[in-house]
Amino acid sequence: MxxxxxxxxxxxxxxxxxxxxxxxxxxxxxxxxxxxxxxxxxxxxxxxxxxxxxxxxxxxxxxxxxxxxxxxxxxxxxxxxxxxxxxxxxxxxxxxxxxxxxxxxxxxxxxxxxxxxxxxxxxxxxxxxxxxxxxxxxxxxxxxxxxxxxxxxxxxxxxxxxPGAAAAMKVVNQHLAGIHIASAAEAVVFGITQGIDPAKTLEVISRCAGTSWMFENRVPHIVAGDYAPLSAVDIFVKDLGIVLEAAGAAGFSPALAETAAAAFRAAQAEGLGREDDAAVAKVFARQAGVALPGAG
Structure with missing residues (x-):
C-alpha cells in the first residue's frame, strides 16, 4: 500500500x-x-x-x-x-x-x-x-x-x-465557474432592484432554467450574509487571470470572462479578496445602491 x-x-x-x-x-x-x-x-x-x-x-x-x-x-x-x-x-x-x-x-x-x-x-x-x-x-x-x-x-x-491537457480543461471549467458566480451575484442584486427578496430569488431560480450549480451553491452565502471563505475572491482573480492569459495566447478574446474578471478585481480592490467569492455581489450591490442581507 x-x-x-x-x-x-x-x-x-x-x-x-x-x-x-x-x-x-x-x-x-x-x-x-x-x-x-x-x-x-x-x-x-x-x-x-x-x-x-x-x-x-x-x-x-x-x-x-x-x-x-x-x-x-x-x-x-x-x-x-x-x-x-x-x-x-x-x-x-x-x-x-x-x-x-x-x-x-x-x-x-x-x-x-x-x-x-x-x-x-x-x-x-x-x-x-x-x-x-x-x-x-x-x-x-x-x-x-x-x-x-x-x-x-x-x-x-x-x-x-x-501533461497540460488536464490543466487546459480545468481552465475551461474555471472560465465557466467564474462567469457563473459573477452572473449569479449580479442576478441576485438585479432582483433586489426589482423588489425581490434574495431568498425568494434563490427559491425560484433554483427550480428554473436560469439556474446553475454555482447559483445554487453560492447564492445561499449571499442570502445568509455569510462570506466566510470556502473559495475566496482572490482565487477567481487568479483563475480568471489564467483564463485570460491562455485565451490571449490563442488569439481569442473571451468577453464574458473579461467582464467577470473585472468584477472580481473590483471586489479585491475593495478589500474583499479573502472573503468568499460570493462577495463579488457586494460590488454589484454598491453599484446598484442596494443593501444585501446582513449588511449594515
Missing part, C-alpha cells in the same frame, strides 16, 4: 487527505500552517517536514498556485530532492497548460512520475471522496495514482498521456 503525502491542507487538501486516510492509505499531511497539520494528526493522520519525505510513494500537491507547487517541488529543501526515484507527483492546482508541462518535464528530469490532475467539486466533495478529477499523464503515472484516485474521486476523466 503506497504511502501518500498531501501537501497543502486547506479546505480541498484536508478533504483529500481525510478521504485517503479513510480509504486505509497511510497519509502524511504537510502545510505551512501548523494548526492544519495538528488538525490532521488529531484526525488520525501523520505530520512531517518536506525534507524528510523520502518514504513517500505519492505526493499530492494541493497548493493554490503553480508557483507554490514549483517551490514545493524544486525550491530550497524541495520535495523533488527528497522523494525516491520513481515516486509519483499528483499536481492538483489550477494552472496554465504551459506551467503543467514545465513541472512535468522538471519532475521527469528528477526521476519522478507526474500526473496533471486538477480537481473540481469543492470542499464538501473532497471530504466525501467524491471529487471530479481531470487528469493527463503517462500510463505509468495513472497506474501509480490509482489508489489515491479511487479514494478521493467519484469521476476521473482521462484526458490523454500528455
Amino acid at each position: 503506497p504511502t501518500v503525502g498531501v501537501i497543502g491542507l486547506g479546505s480541498m487538501g484536508m478533504g483529500i487527505a481525510l478521504s485517503a486516510l479513510r480509504a486505509g492509505l497511510p497519509v502524511r499531511g504537510f502545510d505551512v500552517a501548523p494548526d492544519r497539520v495538528e488538525a490532521f494528526v488529531a484526525a488520525g493522520g501523520q505530520g512531517g517536514s518536506l525534507d524528510a519525505a523520502g518514504d513517500l510513494d505519492i505526493a499530492v500537491l494541493v497548493t493554490v498556485t503553480a508557483a507554490q507547487a514549483r517551490d514545493v517541488l524544486f525550491g530550497a529543501g524541495g520535495l523533488a530532492a527528497a522523494l525516491p526515484a520513481g515516486a509519483l507527483v499528483i499536481a492538483c492546482p489550477t494552472m496554465s497548460p504551459d506551467d503543467a508541462r514545465d513541472l512535468a518535464v522538471r519532475a521527469g528530469e528528477a526521476g519522478l512520475l507526474y500526473l496533471d490532475a486538477p480537481i473540481s467539486g469543492g470542499a464538501a466533495k473532497a471530504t466525501e471522496g467524491a471529487l471530479t478529477v481531470m487528469a493527463s499523464g503517462a500510463g505509468a503515472a495513472f497506474a501509480a495514482a490509482e489508489p489515491v484516485l479511487d479514494a478521493v474521486a467519484e469521476t476521473v476523466f482521462r484526458l490523454g498521456d500528455a
Whole structure:
C-alpha cells in the first residue's frame, strides 16, 4: 500500500487527505500552517517536514498556485530532492497548460512520475471522496495514482498521456465557474432592484432554467450574509487571470470572462479578496445602491 503525502491542507487538501486516510492509505499531511497539520494528526493522520519525505510513494500537491507547487517541488529543501526515484507527483492546482508541462518535464528530469490532475467539486466533495478529477499523464503515472484516485474521486476523466491537457480543461471549467458566480451575484442584486427578496430569488431560480450549480451553491452565502471563505475572491482573480492569459495566447478574446474578471478585481480592490467569492455581489450591490442581507 503506497504511502501518500498531501501537501497543502486547506479546505480541498484536508478533504483529500481525510478521504485517503479513510480509504486505509497511510497519509502524511504537510502545510505551512501548523494548526492544519495538528488538525490532521488529531484526525488520525501523520505530520512531517518536506525534507524528510523520502518514504513517500505519492505526493499530492494541493497548493493554490503553480508557483507554490514549483517551490514545493524544486525550491530550497524541495520535495523533488527528497522523494525516491520513481515516486509519483499528483499536481492538483489550477494552472496554465504551459506551467503543467514545465513541472512535468522538471519532475521527469528528477526521476519522478507526474500526473496533471486538477480537481473540481469543492470542499464538501473532497471530504466525501467524491471529487471530479481531470487528469493527463503517462500510463505509468495513472497506474501509480490509482489508489489515491479511487479514494478521493467519484469521476476521473482521462484526458490523454500528455501533461497540460488536464490543466487546459480545468481552465475551461474555471472560465465557466467564474462567469457563473459573477452572473449569479449580479442576478441576485438585479432582483433586489426589482423588489425581490434574495431568498425568494434563490427559491425560484433554483427550480428554473436560469439556474446553475454555482447559483445554487453560492447564492445561499449571499442570502445568509455569510462570506466566510470556502473559495475566496482572490482565487477567481487568479483563475480568471489564467483564463485570460491562455485565451490571449490563442488569439481569442473571451468577453464574458473579461467582464467577470473585472468584477472580481473590483471586489479585491475593495478589500474583499479573502472573503468568499460570493462577495463579488457586494460590488454589484454598491453599484446598484442596494443593501444585501446582513449588511449594515
